[in-house]
Amino acid sequence: xxxxxxxxxxxxxxxxxxxxxxxxxxxxxxxxxxxxxxxxxxxxxxxxxxxxxxxxxxxxxxxxxxxxxxxxxxxxxxxxxxxxxxxxxxxxxxxxxxxxxxxxxxxxxxxxxxxxxxxxxxxxxxxxxxxxxxxxxxxxxxxxxxxxxxxxxxxxxxxxxxxxxxxxxxxxxxxxxxxxxxxxxxxxxxxxxxxxxxxxxxxxxxxxxxxxxxxxxxxxxxxxxxxxxxxxxxxxxxxxxxxxxxxx
Numbered sequence: 001x002x003x004x005x006x007x008x009x010x011x012x013x014x015x016x017x018x019x020x021x022x023x024x025x026x027x028x029x030x031x032x033x034x035x036x037x038x039x040x041x042x043x044x045x046x047x048x049x050x051x052x053x054x055x056x057x058x059x060x061x062x063x064x065x066x067x068x069x070x071x072x073x074x075x076x077x078x079x080x081x082x083x084x085x086x087x088x089x090x091x092x093x094x095x096x097x098x099x100x101x102x103x104x105x106x107x108x109x110x111x112x113x114x115x116x117x118x119x120x121x122x123x124x125x126x127x128x129x130x131x132x133x134x135x136x137x138x139x140x141x142x143x144x145x146x147x148x149x150x151x152x153x154x155x156x157x158x159x160x161x162x163x164x165x166x167x168x169x170x171x172x173x174x175x176x177x178x179x180x181x182x183x184x185x186x187x188x189x190x191x192x193x194x195x196x197x198x199x200x201x202x203x204x205x206x207x208x209x210x211x212x213x214x215x216x217x218x219x220x221x222x223x224x225x226x227x228x229x230x231x232x233x234x235x236x237x238x239x240x241x242x243x244x245x246x247x248x
Contacts, residue, residue, distance in 0.1 A: 006036045007200045011207030014051065018178075018208070019059045019215020020222070021156065021171060021231045030104060030147075031238060037200060041097035045147060046186070047196055051205045053182035059212040060175035066220075068172030070165060076133040077155065077173075078180035081141020085181045088145020089188030095146065098246055104147050105242035107154070112235035114157045116228075136162055137177070144181040145188065156231065167228055171219060 010032040017028055029051055033044035063069055095103075136158045143154060155177045159170035219227060 003037060003200060004203055007204040008207045010036055011051070011204040012211040015055050015059075015208035015211025015213075016215040016218070017234070018052070018055050018175070019062070019212035019217075020219040021215070021227060028234075028238060031242060034101075037197075041100045043196060045100065047201055047204075049144075049182045049186050050196075050201060051208055053179055053186065054205050055208040055212050056175045056178040056182065058209045059216060060172065060179060062213060062216040063172030063175060066172075068168050069176055070159075070169050070173040071176070073133055073159065073163060073165070074173040074176035076130055077137035077140065077159075077177045080134040080137030081139075081144065081177070081181050082184045084138050084141035085145040085184040086188045088142045088147075089185040091146060100147065101242055102246035105239045105246060107143060107147065108235050109239035109243070111154050111157050112232045112239060114161060116232035116236070132162055140177065141181055141184065145185045160228065167225070168219065171227070 010029070014029050014032070029048035030041075030044045033039040033047050034041060039047060060069060136155075140154050140158070155174040156167075156170050159165040159173055160167060165173065222230075
């Protein structure tokens with residue numbers, strides 16, 4: 001199978017995840033870049049930030065039209081995470097590839113387990129707690145910078161289980177967090193973008209954007225609790241594969 005076809009297929013799946021689940025795009029993009037397209041771990045994490053940033057903007061606009069973006073909560077998360085994301089992005093190039101892969105898999109597994117164990121939030125939206133939102137946002141920013149993920153696969157569990165947002169609001173709000181965190185991390189990774197294959201990234205990103213619109217429609221038809229379980233199971237499977245690879 002040609003590289004272009006693989007890039008288009010992977011991009012469509014990642015866009016679908018972002019549009020439907022508000023995260024999971026980057027946690028799927030990094031393995032796709034490494035195992036399907038032959039990118040190094042450092043190049044894969046940088047490329048995933050580019051793809052996830054542009055796809056998240058598209059998906060966020062669709063969710064915002066339906067009123068599913070909690071702007072105050074999202075901006076608190078994003079503002080608190082900018083500094084840690086930039087610092088993590090500056091340090092990422094110094095981390096050995098095997099360590100990056102192992103750390104990525106562990107963080108994904110923790111987020112998956114928390115998502116699977118958390119109870120569905122109440123129908124009444126919880127009030128925003130600035131302190132908790134800022135603390136969670138700072139942690140997400142650091143993870144974004146170092147591991148090259150947008151933070152949505154951690155933001156969604158945090159928004160649901162820590163701040164009590166309903167799943168659909170968590171999905172829409174996480175896309176705002178992903179966009180800001182990804183752009184902040186990319187500013188510190190400019191030196192790692194020189195060797196990226198833009199002939200592959202372009203089609204990849206285009207397919208992801210189209211997939212995000214389909215994901216948004218899927219999210220409107222599936223219950224929040226079902227989305228939460230799908231999200232957790234996908235993350236757990238990806239984490240297991242990458243942890244096995246890092247140990248070999």
